[in-house]
Each structure stands twice: as structure tokens, then as C-alpha cells.
Amino acid sequence: MIAAFEYFAPKTVREALSLLAKYKEEAKIIAGGQSMLVVMKQRLLTPEYLIDLKGITDLDYIKYDEGKGLRIGALTIHRAIEKSPVIQKHFGVLSEMEGNLATIQTRNWGTIGGNICHGDPAGDPAPVLIALKAKLKLASSAGERIVEAEEFSKDYLEVALEPNEMLTEIQVPTPPAHTGTAYEKLMVMKGDMSIIGAAVSITLDSKGGCGDARIALSNAASVPLRAKKAEKLLIGKTINNGLLTKAGEVASTEATPPADVHGSIEYRREMVKVFVKRVAQLALERAKAA
Amino acid sequence: MSEYSVIGKRVHRVDGPEKVTGSAKYTFDLVLPGMLYGKVLRSPHPHAKILKIDTRKAKRLVGVKAVVTGKDTLGHKQGIWRRFPELCDEEILCREKVRYIGDPVAAVAAIDEDTAEEALDLIDVEYEPLPAVFDPLEAIKEDAPQVHDGIELNININRHIEWGDVDEAFKKCDHIREDQFKCSSQAHVCMETHDAVVSYDYGGKMTVWTSTQSSYYIQRLMADMTGLREGDIRVIKPPTGGGFGSKFELDSAQFCAAILSMKLCKPVKIVLSREEEFTATKRRTPMYYFLKLGAKKDGTLLAKEARVITEGGAYTAMGATALYLTGFFSSFPYKYPNYRYDGYRVYTNTAVTSAMRGFGAPQSTFVGESQLDMMAEDLGIDPIEIRRKNGMTPNYEVPGQAFIQSCGLHQCLDKIEEHVKERGKLPPNHGIGVSAYGFMSGGIFNWFDTPYAFSAAVVRINIDGKVDLFTGACDIGQGSDTTLSMICAEELGVKLEDIRIHAADTGICPPDLGAWGSRETLMNGNAVKRAAAECKRQLLEFAAAKMAPNIAYDFDIKDRWVHLVDRPERGVSYFDIVKEAIRGKDGNAIMGRGHYTPHRKGMISPAYSFGVQAAEVAVDTETGRYKLVNVTTAHESGTVINPVGIEGQLEGAIMMAGGYGFCEDQPMDEGKILNPSIADYKLIRSLDMPETDILEIDTYEPEGPFGAKEAGEGLTNPTAGAIGNAVYKAVGVRINDLPITPEKVLKALKEKEKKKK
16 A cells, blocks of 8 residues: 655646755655556655656657757657657667567656656666766756766665756767667566666777777666776777677676576676677677668 | 357357456446455464454554454364365464465455555564474475474375386386476466455345356355355356466455455455465465386387475365376376376465466476477487377276276377478577377366256246356356357357356356366356257247147257258247247246266266477577467367357467466565566566467367367466477477576576586
């Protein structure tokens, strides 16, 4: 049973921020509610006030400009991102990632902002956004600030939001030329949370070597994990199969995955190797084609 | 055989329109005036003494109307094996001791669910935790904690089946294999959780609306537990969202709602939460299997020995049947001249294991079919060939156990062999595994101790020709309402839309044991057919009198046309005959009764279905993840009454049995189930369903209505074994413990690689 709470449904960002300013720690935000309500049913959280952002239509948008990159409003539903022609064209990896995020019913109600702010390290959007070097715009009644996507997660289900803050926008820069990005995850059934997932972005330099690389893992630590040592291994080198195998092995040592009913620590470490290698291979092919 | 006009046709379900429009009212949907909502307090301990229960605070909460504990019951221990009082060992509200996490200790009725749940937190139960035991192999040790006092080594039941001279036969074998297996738990995961609305009135009558597989069992068991007369309890089964074996025993929703309603003389509704459904209802029996199989060089199987230790959980439930059937079906579907089975069901401090679709046979089929493939490989014989060489044939007697009349196993093997050939050369890491099986069409043994016929039906023809069919059969989604209506229409010679079925309401329907053991088509089908035949006989008397043929002709009815069999063009309308017959009977509606109780059919069942399944998998050797590519089944169920129904059964069975083989499990820590939610309990969903195909086999079962037999549970038996064999064919690793998860496959692949080096 969910403990009693007071419910607010603000229609504007300003209204929402003033509620947050008023209730701070005693309030929780839902932006679809599919994660929060589960946590509340389990009584892991018992907020006094629940602020439902679903009615703020101003934050439901997808904008693209080659110079400024992609801007996604925090209240955009997953299904809209999956189906957006502009995202499919310029940021195909985001659309692919969304296609395996839970079920269509969930994607039709859940929002990208809600997913990221839930801070579940098994979530799919965060590692992809980290690989894409995305930034997040946070707002409070005192003003706005921008944080790197990779800096946002602090611990299991903990993110860098102050009690009076909310996420308003996701900003994804246009990747440099010859960049390929991919994301894949191991699932028991299609649409499941990842047992292990890997997002890899590779930018080739003019000689065809690896100019830049980003590797981010889902469900491999208490936060979406950037495998920086593995990235370092790739940067500046000509990528081949042997190097990718090695990158997977290094990433596996960086991971501190959980054990649960869906997989042991040993299995997950093994899967980090496999997925980093596979996804990097795919990213490389895409970079070459780009 | 004559052409049927209803049977075998593709028809819509008779309950289809309400279900597809969402307007069908399940127990879950029912609301009565003044109805209260109940919740059940359950033990957090796997094993503990109850020292004290203080309900005072809960009773004082505003909105709470009643709180009951074991003291408010008659203190009867209940069980479904009523013929054996020592096996009735379960208190639905525990008085002295709890034996698993989820055992009910108290129940609350309040004005709404939230209040009832809040009240649960205010009930103060003082426990003295006791040492607990979770694994049956631990529980049979001398110094293990005792789950029930006075039960030696925690052995709840043992079963022995034997024929031939097994030890002597093993001496004559050219090759013997000994293998161990472990079969996991599985949850039924019905769409509708266990629920009940119970209304007890000041006149002393009780009405129970509940999601059940047997309204008659619930009526009888409720009478045992409340002290009411059976006839004062009316059990009505509204449309039901699944059973799969979980809903024919008296459960906590039904019993607690009844006790609360009796206390208040108000209707009380209890709906179990999904978490309760996973942790505090019954489940498939996990089994340790030890198999010994001996064969001649040419693949002739001479002897088999099966030893089984099953995890019973805290109480007996239907576990005794699962224990017997897994032993019986371990000999299926082959002609073992020498066979021995010893099974032990062991009490543990875990959630109770009981009936689940297949009832012990999915376990025996997984282990048996896995081992048979290993044997075939050892001997260098094709897997289909070894099955053909030893497979059962029509008119075969399982010594001292059963007589099998119809058996289409060999046709099934031929069809599957063709199918495998048609798939041609497979891509790398693909493999096709086959698995053969059989199952019963309803059980014979009367452990429930009912004096009634196993199945009964009443057919009444009204003045407008509309037919009321009354039956105790329970449609739980499997489609018995449609199948039985089709049988009634065919026998009577009318159209399907002429039948209106009234089922599973003990107030108006004759008793039937219910929907379990794949019994409704054969057993209730026979009862319906006889009741309809009795009505038809009465109509034909009038037809004969009216038409007065000048020589003796046989009469029949087909498509509402009452006619001379040899001169079908000579006849009269069914509707006219009905009107005249009723008038002629002094205004009495035409009525026929029918019943079916099996006689001289051995120990198990009046008839058996057979089949062979081929599953194709594609294994990702780096992750161990495999995809179910295709599952093709040749299932022979005698005459097919309802083809759409069989297709539904097959697809549902592949989803359920594929899950059993691939991903469904209930891991525990100290008796606590770790994945009691749909998020963590993995089921095969539509997007992961393989292509499925059903190959038609033509057989006829003399004991069945129009030659029909079961097509429900049997289909759940082969898949885990077929998957195991397919994974082996694909990548050469054999997994002996279910489920065959990617992690296990990968581990086995790595070990195999290591050995190579």
C-alpha cells in the first residue's frame, strides 16, 4: 500500500519549481511515475508531497539544429524519441536504444527525464547519453545550471539534483565527422532491464585511427559507468579485433557489477567483455560509414 | 464415420464477445452492497512457534470491522486428499506454528483495502523462530529440523511403482547410463490472482464467488472447514483468469473471506496481491531426479530405474499426486519391460508445492528425454529412431498400471521426422531437439473421496428450441464452455448458437470434479454427450410417432433437421418437434441427465494422449543466450473437437513450458522467494515467442466423446526436454538442471573449451 501523500499537478515549469522550493526534501517528482510508484508501493520512499510533471507540455519537445545539436525536453515520452524522424536520422542510437526499453505501453507513458532522474544504473538512456557527451539542464527557482550527463548519477538511485531542482532538458551535441555510436544490452526477454549493457562511441581521425572513444556501461556498477581505462586503450590506435577484445577485458576490470537473480558477478563481468567488444565493433563500422 | 456439423469446425469461443470487449465480470470485478475488503497477515518466518497474537490495536482502527485468527476457526486441518486424514495437514489460519514465509496467521475485514492493510500492521504477533530446513536433501537427514512433529525424516509420502525384474534386466544390458537432474520450481502466474467474494447471510447460507478450477471441491472443502452443510454453500465460478493447477484447493482468499463473512454476516472480498500470489500460493514441485537406464546395442530399452526426491514445501496439498504421476510418467511413452520408481516427497520450510499443468510429467519428460538422447548418442542411434523402437503402440498395457487404447505416437514421430528433414541444414550453432511425451485424460483415483460421479451434466430443451446445458465443468480460460457446447450441439443435432451453457455454479449445476488433470473434454464431454443423447431420444420418440414410417427406419437430428437416417430428405424441423414434444409431455421441458465415471480403466486414466515436439534453438556462444527459433508439435488427442482451442492450448503451453525450460525459476534465500514480482520473475512474452506449428495426427479414442481425448496439460510436457536436447545439438553442452539459463550454458561452454585444451 502506498502511504498517503498530497498530489500536485503543475501546468508550468515555474509552478513546479515554486512547489519544489516550498516542499524541498518532502516532495518527490513523478514524470510518468512508472519507477517512482513502484518504489512508493514498496515503501522505500514515502514522500509527503508528490509533484506530477506530466501536465507541463512545455517540456515535451524534440528540436534539432546542426550547430546546436539535439534538444530533448525532459517530459518527452520514450516512444516519441524512438519514432522521431530527426532522431532516427541524426542520432539513430537513441532511437534503437528506446526500441528495447521496456514495452510499448511503458514507452508511451514514461519520459526520458523521469528515467534519467530515477538513477537506476540498469537504465538504458544514461549510458547512451554519456557516450554521446550529452549535457543536462537543471532548473530551480534560483536559476539554471548545466551538468555533464556522466556527472549526473551519484549512487544507486541517487542523482545530482538539489531538492529544489528538476531536470528540464537533455542536450546532445552533434558528433564530429566520422563518429559512430551504438548500444546493446543483454536481456532475458526483449524489453527487459539490461543484465549488462554497453554504449560505445568512436570517432575516427583523418588516418582512420581512433581519434576519440567513449564507453559507458549499464548495470555494471552503482551508477552508469564510464570505462575510462578501456577508452584510453583505444584512443590514438588503429582499432582491430585484438584491441577490442583487450578493451573489453579492461572494461571488465573497471566494472563492479551487482549479483542478483538474473546473473552472478562473474557472469556480468564476462558479459562486459563481450558487449564492449561487440558494441565497439558496431560503433567502428558506423564510424567508418559515417 | 459420418461428417460432423459442429465438431472440428473453427468456431468463436462462446464466451468470446464478453472477454474481447473487456465486459466479462471476473470475481475481481464483483462488488456487492455493503461489501467489505479483507487482507491476510502472513508469517515473515520460515518456521516459528506462534506465542501470542494481539489484535486489539487493529480492531480499534477506524474502518476495521473484524479481525480473525486461528482461534476463530474450527481448528480443522484441511487437505484435498480427503480420503487420507493424515495427509490433511494444513491450517489455513495457523494456530500454533507457521511453516513457511507466507503462512497465514490472521485476516482483517475493513471498509476498504487500504484500511485493511493498515490494520495488518497493527496486529502484534509474537513468534519464537525455530530452526528451519529448505532443501529436501537436507531435510531427510537425521538431525534436520522437523517441519511436522512425528514425521520421520520429514518424509511426507513415498511412492513405489515396479514391474518386471529390474535388477536382472540391467545385467542383460549392453549399456547403462546413470544421470542426475534437478527440476526447478515454477509459478502458475495466472492473470487473475486468487480471489473470492463470500457472502454469508443471517439465514445461515453462504455464497462464494471465486476464481477456481473446481466449484464442487471448494464447496465440499469449505463445508469441512466451516461446519456448514454442503448444501448451504453455493459456489459460483465467474469468468476465470487462469488456473494451471493453482486453483482447485481451498485457498486463503476463499477461507479467510468466508470466516470474516460468517462473523459479520456481510459480504467480504479478498484479492491476493501479485506478491502473495508468488509467495503464498502453491507452485510446481522442484525435484531431484536420479535415473538409471539400460539398453541393448540396438537401442532396445530393457530397464529403467527412477529415484526422485521432491521438495514438498510445508504441506501435502496435491503433492501426493505429483509424486505418483512423475513416477508413472517417467515410464512414458515407452514400453519398458522392467521398470522401478521410488519417489519421496519431503517436507521443507518453503512455499507449498502442488499441482501445476503437467503435474509431475514436465519434470519426468525433461529428465527422461534428456537421458534418452544421451543414450541414443552413446549407442550411435538417431534420436527419433530410438524413440520409434521403444515407443508405445495402441492397445498396450503398462503392467499393473494402465491400459492404453488409442496411441498415435508413431504417426507423431513420422511427422516430426519429416519436419526435421524439411528444416534442412541448419546455420552454425543452431540445433533441433526432439522430445516425446504422453499424458492422461483425467485421473481415476478417488482421493477426494467423493460419492458423486466424476462428471455430470443436465440438458434441458425449452419451447423455442434453445438448449440449456448445465455442467459442473469449469472454464478457466482453456475453453471447456465452448468444447462442451460443441459436443452438446453435435449430439443433439442443433447449431452451436442453440446452446446456452450454465457452468460451475453448485447451486444449479451437477457436481463435477473440475478442470484439472486434463479431464473436462473426455469426462465431462462424455457426460454432456449422454445428457444430450437422452434428450434426443425423447425427441425422436415424438418424431417416430409423428412421421410413422411404414417400415422401421432409424431417426436422427442434424442441423436442426429431424429425419430418417436412410432418407435424410424426409424429415421435420427440430423446432416443430420440440414444441410438440413439450406439449405432449404435459408441458414439461425436455430434460436429459448424463454422467461419467471411469470403470475398469486401470489406476491412472481412461485414455492417454501422445505427441512429439521438435524445438529449434540458436545459441549465442559468447553469452550463452539462445533464441527459441521454432517449436513444432505433433500432438494426437483423438478426434479434435475444437481446433481453435487446441491451437490456443499449444501456444500457451509453449509459452509456459518454454519458460520452464528457459527462464522461469523461484530462487530462494532461507526460504524467502527472491523474485516475487512480474518484473523479476521472467516469463516468455509475445515478442520472444518462437514460430509455432501444430502437425495434425488422426486418431480415435474409443473411450472419449466422439473419439476425443486431452489436449491441455500434455502439451506442457515436452518443451524443456526438447530445448535441452536442442542446445546440446547446437553447441554440444548438456544442462541437467532447469531452467537452462544463458549463464549455465556459457559456463558449460567454457568448461567444454577447457577440457579440449
